[in-house]
Structures are given as C-alpha cells and as structure tokens.
Amino acid sequence: xxxxxxxxLLALVVLAAAWSFPAAQAQDDVVLxxxxxxxxxxxxxxxxxxxxxxxxxxxxxxxxxxxxSLDLCHGIAEDVARALSRDLLESDAPxxxxxxxxxxxxxxxxxxxxxxxxxxxDLECGSTTANTERAKTVAFSPIFFLAGTKLMVPLxxxxxxxxxxRDLAGHTVVVGAGTTNAEVIRRLAGLASPPIMVAExxxxxxxxAMLAAGKADAFASDDILLSGFIATRPDxxxxxxxxxxxxxxxxxxTLRRDDPAFADLVRSSFERMASEGTLNRLYARWLVDRLPNxxxxxxxxxxxxxxMYRILGQPD
Numbered sequence: 001x002x003x004x005x006x007x008x009l010l011a012l013v014v015l016a017a018a019w020s021f022p023a024a025q026a027q028d029d030v031v032l033x034x035x036x037x038x039x040x041x042x043x044x045x046x047x048x049x050x051x052x053x054x055x056x057x058x059x060x061x062x063x064x065x066x067x068x069s070l071d072l073c074h075g076i077a078e079d080v081a082r083a084l085s086r087d088l089l090e091s092d093a094p095x096x097x098x099x100x101x102x103x104x105x106x107x108x109x110x111x112x113x114x115x116x117x118x119x120x121x122d123l124e125c126g127s128t129t130a131n132t133e134r135a136k137t138v139a140f141s142p143i144f145f146l147a148g149t150k151l152m153v154p155l156x157x158x159x160x161x162x163x164x165x166r167d168l169a170g171h172t173v174v175v176g177a178g179t180t181n182a183e184v185i186r187r188l189a190g191l192a193s194p195p196i197m198v199a200e201x202x203x204x205x206x207x208x209a210m211l212a213a214g215k216a217d218a219f220a221s222d223d224i225l226l227s228g229f230i231a232t233r234p235d236x237x238x239x240x241x242x243x244x245x246x247x248x249x250x251x252x253x254t255l256r257r258d259d260p261a262f263a264d265l266v267r268s269s270f271e272r273m274a275s276e277g278t279l280n281r282l283y284a285r286w287l288v289d290r291l292p293n294x295x296x297x298x299x300x301x302x303x304x305x306x307x308m309y310r311i312l313g314q315p316d
Contacts, residue, residue, distance in 0.1 A: 032084075034259035035122055040084050045077050045100055048107040048121035048254075052205045054228035055286040055297060056145070056251070057126040065104045068286035072144060072270075073125035073253060075278065077102055079269040108203055110178025113138055116254050123266075124254035127225060129180045131250075139263050140252035142270045142312055144279070146305050147222035148245035149181045152211065152229070160240045162218060170194040174207045174216035184247045185220045208233070222249050224287075224299065231295040274312035 032040055039045050049065040050057040056069040080100060081088035087099030105121050112128060115121045116138050127147070130140040151173070153162040162168060165185075169192035175182040177200045189196040199216055201207035208229050211219040219226065223241055230236035255266060273279050280301070287299045301309075310316065 033261060035256055035262040036080070036083065036265070038119070039080060039100060039122060040086075043098070043101060044103045045080055045123070046103050046105050046121045047073050047077070048105050048112060048115055048124040048126070050109070050112075050126035050204075051106060052203060053127040053225060054232060055224075055291060058228075060292050065106075066292065067125075068145070068282055069125040069127065069251075069253065071282050071285075072141075072273070073123045074102070075273050076123060076141075076253070076266055076269045079265060079272065083265060108178065109176050110202075112178070113254065116256055119256070122255070127222060127251055128254050129249040130252035130254075131180065134254075135257075137257060139255050139257045139259070141255065141266045143250045143252050143305075143308055144270075145224070145251040145283075146302060147224045147249040147251060149184045149220060149247040149249065150223040150226060150241050150245060151243050152219040152221070152226040152239050152241050153217065154211070154214075154239055160242050162242060164243045165196065165218075165246065166192060168192065168196050168218055170196075171217040172197045172199050172215070173218045173220050174199045174201050174210045175220050176200075176204045176207050177202055179221065180247065180249060181220045181222065188246065204229075211239070220246070224297070227297055227299070231297055232291070232293055271313050274309055274314040277315060279309050279312070279314055 047070070049070055051059045053067070055067055057065065057067040060066045077100070078088055084100060087097070089097050089099045089101040091102045091104055093101060105115070107115050107121060107124060107126070112124045112126060113134065116124050130143065151162065151165065153160050165188050173185050173196055175185050175198060182198070182200060185196070185198050189198050199210065201210055204221060204225060207219050207221070210216045212235060223245070226241045230239055230241070253266065255262060270279070283301055287297055287301070290296050
C-alpha cells in the first residue's frame, strides 16, 4: 500500500457517505417539525462556536466569533430563514426587528455534542470530526475539511528532537478534553515502553499553555489547528508540527439526529454554496489568504476535498 493510500481510502469512504443523504425537499406547504419548528417558534437559530479552533471557529481581536465553520453556518442560517419566509437577523440587530436572529453560543470540546443533543445549540460550528461512533447520537453535514492528528513539539536549538509518538515513551502528551485526538493518543500510549503519559486539558488554549510552560513534551491535536497556534501565537515559532498522521479527521457541521427535514435543508445549503462557488471562496479566505491577524496558513485545498466539493456542485 502506498503512503497516500489511507487518505485515498478515507476520501472514497466519505464520498460514498455523501451520496447517502436524501435529496433536499422544498419547505413550501410542509408542516414544520423538529429543529425548523423550534427555530420558527423561538425566533432564533442557536449557533455553537469554539473560541480557539482557528481558522474554523475562534474569537477575533474584538472577541467576536469568526471562522470558516461559522461562515458555513451563516450560509445555512440564511437558508433556514428563507425556508421559514422570515428575515435573517444578525446577533447585533436591533431588538425591535423581527425574524430569525442568530445567537452565538460558546461550546467546549467535551460539551459540544451534548449541547446539540439537548437543543442548547441548533448547529455546532467548529472543528468536529464526523465519525461512525458520533453518528450514533448526532447527525452531520457534508464534509468540508480533512485534517489529521499530529504532534506539536518544542524546538531545541532550532531542531525538533521528537519526530514520532515513539520518541515520547515515558513522556507526557497533552490533549484537549472530549477530542478524538485524546482517544487516538490513549490507544497509542500503551504501545510505547515505558508508556506515554496522557494529560487532558479543558480546551485547546489550555493544552497549548501546558506545552508552552514545559508541563508537557508534546501537544496532540489536528494538524491544521496546531498550525494555527504556530501562526498566531507570539511564541508559536518555538514549536513545530511533526510526525506521520496518527488519524484522519473529516470535519462537518453537527446537528440533531432523527430530523430529516433539517438534515435535508443543511445538505441543500451546502449544495447551494458549492454551486455558487462559495465553498471554494470560503476555503481560500480562511486557509489560504491572510487571517485577521495578518498571518497566513497557506494550506491549498487537497485533491480529495476538491473532489468532495465537486460532488456537491462546485464548478470546475
């Protein structure tokens, strides 16, 4: 098997899953149920966001939630308001205006799925991996990004002395609580001798702080999120992302399960954004162009993800 075969296999699996979504149905003359009815009755759409999952969902200098995932969820919110024949209102719109108002709700990694399930948020818009285990309790939008678990380690004299998880035998790796990365590292911990010690931080910011303070020897997270820390933190250049992929992580927007009307609308919204070229534009805005702080991640779209966008309707 070639080095790139696991990613090819992942792309095929995700593409096959994409075809399993039912076609979107018009909301006209349909009795509202589920999430759509709740949003209509409440007059708000609750969008869950992460505060440090750059460039997907994070707080800008003005402490406003921004990012790739949030732009996608704004597009979904536009279609929700359209389906309900109401105006979409931004979160700071005057209180006297009526319509469907966007309300941003902060969520930590270990509470994001429970908040979707409980109805505390209607859409979770962060850096959430869509996988079979999670699909038992929540539903997902089409895939919009492909990441993978890697390690971020400190540089010593300009070099990374750790280049693989095997180099961390007897050392400490910090992970974010409630992440798939934590599950991956725990599975690998016992394969090293002596075992790798796994420390769990309450969030990605806290995990980075532990690494920067020397309380951990490596920080395991999705490669793109680690690159975001290096690009945006004042001391980020002290670290490097190293090693092979320890897992592959397809990102999707999270929504409630067993709500086919809302799932149809979300998929239809992705298809609209693809056909209009919005998916590519948003990808470039957050992954290729300059971020709000002036830094760039410069991560061109992969052939696998480009093909997924084309299946959704992205023009060639």
